[in-house]
Amino acid sequence: SQQGEEDPQALSIQEGENATMNCSYKTSINNLQWYRQNSGRGLVHLILIRSNEREKHSGRLRVTLDTSKKSSSLLITASRAADTASYFCATDEAAGNKLTFGGGTRVLVKP
Amino acid sequence: EAQVTQNPRYLITVTGKKLTVTCSQNMNHEYMSWYRQDPGLGLRQIYYSMNVEVTDKGDVPEGYKVSRKEKRNFPLILESPSPNQTSLYFCASSSSGELFFGEGSRLTVL
Numbered sequence: 001s002q003q004g005e006e007d008p009q010a011l012s013i014q015e016g017e018n019a020t021m022n023c024s025y026k027t028s029i030n031n032l033q034w035y036r037q038n039s040g041r042g043l044v045h046l047i048l049i050r051s052n053e054r055e056k057h058s059g060r061l062r063v064t065l066d067t068s069k070k071s072s073s074l075l076i077t078a079s080r081a082a083d084t085a086s087y088f089c090a091t092d093e094a095a096g097n098k099l100t101f102g103g104g105t106r107v108l109v110k111p
Numbered sequence: 112e113a114q115v116t117q118n119p120r121y122l123i124t125v126t127g128k129k130l131t132v133t134c135s136q137n138m139n140h141e142y143m144s145w146y147r148q149d150p151g152l153g154l155r156q157i158y159y160s161m162n163v164e165v166t167d168k169g170d171v172p173e174g175y176k177v178s179r180k181e182k183r184n185f186p187l188i189l190e191s192p193s194p195n196q197t198s199l200y201f202c203a204s205s206s207s208g209e210l211f212f213g214e215g216s217r218l219t220v221l
Binding site for chain 1 (some may be wrong): 115144146151152153154155156159169170177199201203208209210211212213215217
């Protein structure tokens with residue numbers, strides 16, 4: 001079963017707008033990661049946030065983590081057409097040696 | 112250039128014909144893993160390896176085998192492929208938690 005569940009499943013915005021997607025998970029984690037996947041291609045790592053961190057930034061990306069609610073959010077600011085992709089959260093579970101992926105959010109940025 | 116290389120990228124085969132999808136990484140990573148991606152089901156882990164000669168089952172190992180005889184290579188073996196193994200397969204490697212993915216192998220089993 002999936003550890004992470006993204007919300008929404010799909011998102012359509014205009015270029016320049018911000019895009020926010022959320023991830024909820026079920027068990028204790030060491031860290032949570034976000035990945036991007038362009039259609040049919042391999043996933044690309046975006047950012048990793050550890051369980052003792054609450055917020056992290058990387059360029060136009062901002063990730064938050066709330067371990068009490070078992071949730072994370074990814075914000076993409078000033079979106080561009082090139083940000084069109086699927087975004088996945090992945091949890092590194094504290095009890096195992098694996099990274100479990102959610103179902104992803106498909107983001108469409110219209111020029 | 113740091114990369115994970117999978118071959119073949121595309122394959123159409125028939126039920127029961129053994130096949131191997133190769134995966135090689137040039138980053139000296141200890142951890143390697145195979146995932147399959149299916150519409151509506153996301154990415155599911157098939158097998159993973161913490162180091163040479165150390166492999167373990169993921170969430171969906173049935174019908175698959177792996178081996179890790181060398182650090183850089185982690186082939187995925189389908190001994191007797193069936194149509195339900197039609198999928199997009201990804202190999203990934205890691206040294207510090209962040210996964211590096213190959214470009215994927217799209218497999219169709221008729």
